[in-house]
Amino acid sequence: MPLHIRDLSQLAPLNSALAERLARVDFPTLGHYLEEGFCDPLLRRIAGAGRLVGRAVTVRITPTDSTLLHHAASLVGPGDIVVVDCGGDRRHAPLGEVVVNALAARGAAGAVVDGVCTDVDALRELGLPVYAYGTSLLTTKLHGIPDGGLNVPVTCGAVPAGPGDLVLGDANGVLIAPAARLAAVLDEALLDDQEEPSLVADLYAGRPLGELTKATATVEKLLAAATPTENP
Template sequence: MPLNIRELDRLPALDAGLAGRLAAVDLATLGHYLEEGFCDPALRRFAGSGKVVGRAVTVRLTPTDSTLLHHIAGLVGPGDVVVVDCGGDRRHAPLGEVVVNALVARGASAAVVDGVCTDLDALGDLGLPVYAYGTSLLTTKLHGLPDGGLNVPVVAGKVPVTPGDLVLGDANGLLIAPADRLAAVVDEALADDAEEPGLIAELHAGARLGDLTGATETVRKLRAAQPSQHL
């Protein structure tokens, strides 16, 4: 595929207000309202901690060549999450100690590799959240091939990613979606989170979960609607 490069200034800016609300929500609560955008659970966090809320800056690599990743690592800034599509390669690690140091120096929020990473001990010390499918000693090289793309549509964790999408992550996994889709559900999710401590208190006071959520009443209606069964 020919080289395709779009500049960072063509991406939509991160909405600080929306990012703040998403940072406050329990990300799993969004799973009550959305079905799409959740990455493959096998794509997991290998370094860093806490919650990630940032703007997707995408890189599509030709397997074995990380030239484009080295280039974009010097251009990202605060709030950016570098999302690397390795073209299906799961052997060559494009991201390790040097690249992550470059991202940390620029203030990036996280890195997501649809492949493998390396230098795990060093990544743990740096603190940047890094998501990948695994680790490898075999690394990419700087071949300088006229192939791949920057800020182009990619895939990460079986989820299509458009440059400028919002990347949300924690220890449980990743959610990548357009800002407007997340804006449509975040306030309801925050309201759910606010109610949860009261619900848990009622459970410890003896209430039954199905009674509180309505599930038990639903089961009663389902049973009542079934034909009578005679032994």
């Protein structure tokens, strides 16, 4: 596939109001309302801490060549999260101390790589959130292969990621989705979070979880429906 580069100016800017509200929600609560966008659970936080919210800057590289990633690291800005598609490679690390420092120097919020990273001790000392499948001593090179893309649709953690999508991450994993899709369920998710402390308090007060969530009533209805009715 030939090299395909779209200018970052074509991306919609990060909606700061939406990002601030997303930073308040418990990310797993979004899993009550969404099915798509959740990255492979094996894609884990390797460095950094806290909660990650930002705009995806997507990069697709060939398995051994990180030339395009170095170029992208020169263009990102505050709130951007670089999402790297390595073409399925799990051996060559495109992210290490120098690239991640380059991202940090430009104010980027973090990086998610559908592959591995290196220099893990330096990355943890720096503290910029980095998500990957693991670590490797084998790194990519600057071959300059005329292949890949910048700000194009990619795959990361077995989910599609588009340029300008929102990236959410914490210790549980990563979610990548269009802003409108997240906004559509955010109010309900925030309300759930507000109600959760009273739910937990009710549990310790002796009320069964199935009663509180009405799961027990649902099970009873299912059992009743499955029981053959005797003829009079």
